[in-house]
Amino acid sequence: MTELIARPAAKPARPYYSSGPCAKPPGWTPQSLAVESLGRSHRSKLGKQRLQDCIDLMRELLNLPETHRIGIVPGSDTGAFEMAMWTMLGARPVTTLAWESFGEGWVTDAVKQLKLDPTIVRADYGQLPDLGAIDWSNDVLFTWNGTTSGVRVPNADWIPADRQGLAFADATSAVFAYPIDWAKIDVATFSWQKVLGGEGGHGVLILGPRAVERLETYTPAWPLPKVFRLVSKGALAEGVFKGETINTPSMLAVEDAIFALEWGKGLGGPDALIARSDANAAALDKIVADRDWLGHLAADPASRSKTSVCLTVDGADEALIKKMASLLEAEGAAFDVAGYRDAPPGLRIWCGATVDTADIVALGPWLDWAYASAKTA
Ligand SMILES: Cc1ncc(COP(=O)(O)O)c(C=O)c1O
Helix, strand or coil, rough: CCCCCCCCCCCCCCCCCCCCCCCCCCCHHHHHCCCCCCCCCCCCCHHHHHHHHHHHHHHHHCCCCEEEEEEEEEEEEHHHHHHHHHHCCCCEEEEEEECHHHHHHHHHHHHCCCCCEEEEEECCCCCCCCHHCCCCEECCCCCCCEEECEECCCCCCCCCCCCCCCCEECCCCCCCCCCCCCCHHHHHEEEECCCCCCCCEEEEEEEHHHHHHHHHCCCCCCCCHHHCCCCEEEEHHHHHHHHHCCCCCCCCHHHHHHHHHHHHHHCCHHHHHHHHHEEEHHHHHHHHHHCCCCCCCCHHHEECCCCCEEEEEEECHHHHHHHHHHHHHHCCCCCCCCCCCCCCCEEHHHCCCCCHHHHHHHHHHHHHHHHHHHCCC
């Protein structure tokens, strides 16, 4: 199918398909944000209350049990995950799992910065490593949803309940999109600009009881900058998990996250958010199934992402993908659909909860148009 085809008649209502920052929640406007906490100290009664409101809403929408703490930290997901690595690793051997660019980033941290000599378990783009072969006497680092390959872990069944090591999950493209068995997770991190469609800037750090125990009983050999310090005089800095942030947060980002969380709650909570991702991923899967020139980069449907869906395009190289993405952008039909720069050339369509299924459906004819147009260009 390389002949030029007519532009589709209808455009997606909200052509936002970026895998982060992701589409804002439907109905979002800047005017809909609460702003009373802006221009005030984040340590005022109101500031602390709004931070606590945000924490409470996240706990509710994550189905997070009381066993786990949840706090807002600096530096987006990277800040939160590196905070966990820098404060807890080195106590026992480490295994790092990587099947795409972000997991590979944590390997680099462990090897080159912390010099931990970890066991590295890798898989190519589109694949998962053998999760059944992991040695859980080690601390294990993994990415729940590999945003750049569209491959996720299917669930937490591969993590043993009686593990000796800690399970560290970079869950930024996963939370609010998949059910998470929190008993299997010692550390999880994410940032608001993914499934919530919030703003970048802050990370969220979740700690299970064994992670807290590690923090209180182990002191790493390396120095810790202030923004990583979670322990004071041998005890967990509990304030971090009650809205007493380590340093100054953006209250605008906090209010924006609260808007998204209240939207999710209004929809019906965690199950409703998950259902929206599921419906979007199913609609995109139908588009793929109907076209012989489109395929999934993730080979196995059981570990195929329902948020960052990565697609192969027959005969595509970087230039063709760039052309398709720029044609779609120029038409205002689809923004930010090119795959990640380190991934094999292809498309990446965000299917998280803030995207409307009708906009995924409306994308299909535009992909046909862009493919035909880019090939004949
Ligand atoms: C799996 C994963 N980890 C980490 C990051 C980095 O997140 P942040 O920019 O919030 O630090 C991303 C961003 O896309 C990601 O998808």
